[in-house]
Amino acid sequence: MNTPLLSAKDLTVQFRTPKGPITAVNGIDLTLERGEVLGIIGESGSGKSVTMRALLRILPEAKTEIAGDLKLDGKDVLSLKGHDLAAYRGGDVSMVFQEPATALDPVFTIGTQISETVRRHRKVSRKDAQARALEMLELVRIPSPASRLGNYPHEMSGGMRQRAMIALALAAGPKLLLADEPTTALDATVQIQVILLLRELQREMGMATIFVTHDVGVAAEISDRIAVMYAGRIVETGTAAEVLKNPKHPYTQGLLSSTVQGAVPGTPIKAIPGMPPDLAQMPPGCAFAPRCPLATSACQAAVPDLRAQGGERRVACVRLEEIA
Amino acid sequence: MLGYILKRLLYAVPVTLAVSIICFSLVQLAPGDPLTVVLPADASQEIVDQTRARYGLDKPLPTQYLLWLSNVLQGDLGTSIASGRSVSSEIGHAIGYTLSVAVLACLLALVAGLALGLVAGYTMGSPMDKIASATAISGVSVPHYWLGIVLVVFFSVKLGWFPAMGAGRSGQSLGDALSFMILPVLTMAAMPAGIITRSVRALVAEKLGQEFVTALRAKGMTSPHIFAHVVKNAAPTALAVIGVQMGYLMAGSILVETVFAWPGTGLLLNNAILTRDIPLLQGTILVLALIFVALNLIVDILQPLFDPRIQRA
Numbered sequence: 001m002n003t004p005l006l007s008a009k010d011l012t013v014q015f016r017t018p019k020g021p022i023t024a025v026n027g028i029d030l031t032l033e034r035g036e037v038l039g040i041i042g043e044s045g046s047g048k049s050v051t052m053r054a055l056l057r058i059l060p061e062a063k064t065e066i067a068g069d070l071k072l073d074g075k076d077v078l079s080l081k082g083h084d085l086a087a088y089r090g091g092d093v094s095m096v097f098q099e100p101a102t103a104l105d106p107v108f109t110i111g112t113q114i115s116e117t118v119r120r121h122r123k124v125s126r127k128d129a130q131a132r133a134l135e136m137l138e139l140v141r142i143p144s145p146a147s148r149l150g151n152y153p154h155e156m157s158g159g160m161r162q163r164a165m166i167a168l169a170l171a172a173g174p175k176l177l178l179a180d181e182p183t184t185a186l187d188a189t190v191q192i193q194v195i196l197l198l199r200e201l202q203r204e205m206g207m208a209t210i211f212v213t214h215d216v217g218v219a220a221e222i223s224d225r226i227a228v229m230y231a232g233r234i235v236e237t238g239t240a241a242e243v244l245k246n247p248k249h250p251y252t253q254g255l256l257s258s259t260v261q262g263a264v265p266g267t268p269i270k271a272i273p274g275m276p277p278d279l280a281q282m283p284p285g286c287a288f289a290p291r292c293p294l295a296t297s298a299c300q301a302a303v304p305d306l307r308a309q310g311g312e313r314r315v316a317c318v319r320l321e322e323i324a
Numbered sequence: 325m326l327g328y329i330l331k332r333l334l335y336a337v338p339v340t341l342a343v344s345i346i347c348f349s350l351v352q353l354a355p356g357d358p359l360t361v362v363l364p365a366d367a368s369q370e371i372v373d374q375t376r377a378r379y380g381l382d383k384p385l386p387t388q389y390l391l392w393l394s395n396v397l398q399g400d401l402g403t404s405i406a407s408g409r410s411v412s413s414e415i416g417h418a419i420g421y422t423l424s425v426a427v428l429a430c431l432l433a434l435v436a437g438l439a440l441g442l443v444a445g446y447t448m449g450s451p452m453d454k455i456a457s458a459t460a461i462s463g464v465s466v467p468h469y470w471l472g473i474v475l476v477v478f479f480s481v482k483l484g485w486f487p488a489m490g491a492g493r494s495g496q497s498l499g500d501a502l503s504f505m506i507l508p509v510l511t512m513a514a515m516p517a518g519i520i521t522r523s524v525r526a527l528v529a530e531k532l533g534q535e536f537v538t539a540l541r542a543k544g545m546t547s548p549h550i551f552a553h554v555v556k557n558a559a560p561t562a563l564a565v566i567g568v569q570m571g572y573l574m575a576g577s578i579l580v581e582t583v584f585a586w587p588g589t590g591l592l593l594n595n596a597i598l599t600r601d602i603p604l605l606q607g608t609i610l611v612l613a614l615i616f617v618a619l620n621l622i623v624d625i626l627q628p629l630f631d632p633r634i635q636r637a
Contacts, residue, residue: 056542058538058541058542083546086544086545086546087544088544089541089542089543089544090542090543090544090545091544094542094543095539095542097535097538097539097542099535102534102535102536103535103536103538103539104536104539105536105539105540105553105557106536106557106631106633107556107557107630107631107632107633108553108556116545116549117543117544117545120543120544120545120549121544152632152633154632154633168543169543172543172544
């Protein structure tokens with residue numbers, strides 16, 4: 001069997017703060033095959049974005065400690081330094097940010113921003129890089145791409161900016177694309193267009209993709225597999241169909257029934273009571289136990305392991321057998 | 325771009341007019357009668373009235389202003405009451421001295437301020453930043469006339485390296501001319517250098533914290549590239565700060581020029597105030613204010629070269 005494109009084992013991210021370390025990502029395992037799409041869902045603060053930034057190694061080094069084992073295509077990502085690291089970022093793996101309005105440099109044209117990325121990763125002339133930038137804008141279906149090359153970000157609409165951001169992320173032909181809530185900042189109608197575009201490009205270009213979202217509908221639309229994160233840990237993972245049709249972890253069940261799609265018409269949407277735990281003061285056992293309607297004393301004893309449930313499915317709940 | 329420049333030029337017109345009105349009226353508000361300086365204390369009322377009429381000081385203020393303005397527009401700033409020479413020749417003589425120290429002080433403040441500010445902004449919180457920031461705060465908070473006197477005591481009196489005052493003789497060598505400028509230039513550059521350091525430090529730190537810098541790292545850009553992006557983003561605000569500081573320097577410093585007996589516009593103003601020489605005072609303030617307006621105009625025109633959003637606004 002082939003080695004997976006991405007494999008993360010026991011990946012842990014800690015932030016050093018004046019009040020002591022905060023564990024934002026707590027020993028997660030991830031594997032991704034070539035061309036596969038993984039959706040990571042969870043609430044704000046569950047560690048989704050931090051995981052993505054750790055994968056790309058763009059967390060501020062002075063304040064962060066990344067531990068565990070992280071390999072992309074055989075490359076040991078956590079030991080990369082200097083030019084190898086710069087070549088990895090944007091070359092092997094690239095990212096579409098949540099807010100294109102702030103992630104694009106406001107005082108450079110879109111064309112310059114794409115072509116400088118191309119020139120950073122490929123030995124091509126300025127002219128060829130411009131040609132590649134034009135090709136990328138065509139690829140993301142921006143109307144009149146040639147004139148858009150000379151536009152500044154503020155001269156574009158939100159949806160157009162996000163298309164430009166996608167063009168930029170794909171310009172150097174990465175093996176893995178990280179999309180960090182790429183549609184959250186967009187209007188609902190534009191969201192759908194951008195999701196469809198990403199799915200199409202992903203199939204055309206065949207790169208593996210990790211898609212982070214708190215929108216279950218979006219995750220269902222685009223993912224092959226889904227991982228549900230809560231308080232820095234993965235609590236449930238499996239194929240998209242399994243997880244969304246038959247959620248086993250009480251948190252996943254809560255997350256699904258708290259969405260508009262999951263609600264039964266005529267009944268109120270069921271919100272999960274309480275708040276996610278403070279990462280600086282994690283409860284001793286299952287982090288979801290304080291909010292879980294099914295929690296018992298066993299839940300507080302130890303952090304539950306992710307247990308295999310056949311196939312791709314793994315769930316971290318001690319009461320799994322009783323409640324299923 | 326051309327439309328933008330024309331618009332900025334048009335905006336400068338009312339500003340300039342307002343400046344001329346303020347120049348004219350402020351001087352009128354000051355107590356004291358200029359005639360007491362030119363006339364003997366026992367002059368008869370008849371002579372006082374004649375002299376008053378000769379300088380046009382007997383007419384109502386608005387008329388005086390319009391007369392003055394129409395003369396100014398024709399390039400005539402009037403005649404100095406104290407010296408009897410034309411105000412424009414007095415200013416023309418002094419402004420060369422002021423500009424020579426001001427330009428050097430600007431360059432020094434700019435180089436020092438940018439260097440310290442960039443280092444401090446890039447290394448926020450480090451010992452380097454603390455040293456740069458402490459230097460900047462000393463530059464801003466030390467009174468510059470006091471700094472001037474300390475420099476004179478140390479470098480002129482104790483070490484005898486540089487002359488203590490004046491601008492030297494005409495026809496001296498460039499080296500000699502420069503030796504007279506060094507202490508005034510150092511004194512004048514201290515405050516703007518400090519202010520530029522503080523502003524650039526804050527700007528660089530702010531830009532470095534923005535998402536687009538993370539995105540630049542995410543696409544594999546290395547430090548020199550990111551530096552170029554940060555500089556271009558910080559440039560418009562930095563330009564505005566630098567423009568204002570240059571304006572202050574060009575407008576001369578009454579205190580510094582007085583400490584060093586430097587024959588520039590500052591000293592001219594000082595003497596004009598002491599002798600109640602109203603035409604000289606008005607003319608000098610007007611010229612300095614116009615230089616200030618012109619510098620800000622240049623900043624306005626340069627800013628959109630760095631940030632296209634400014635032209636739109």
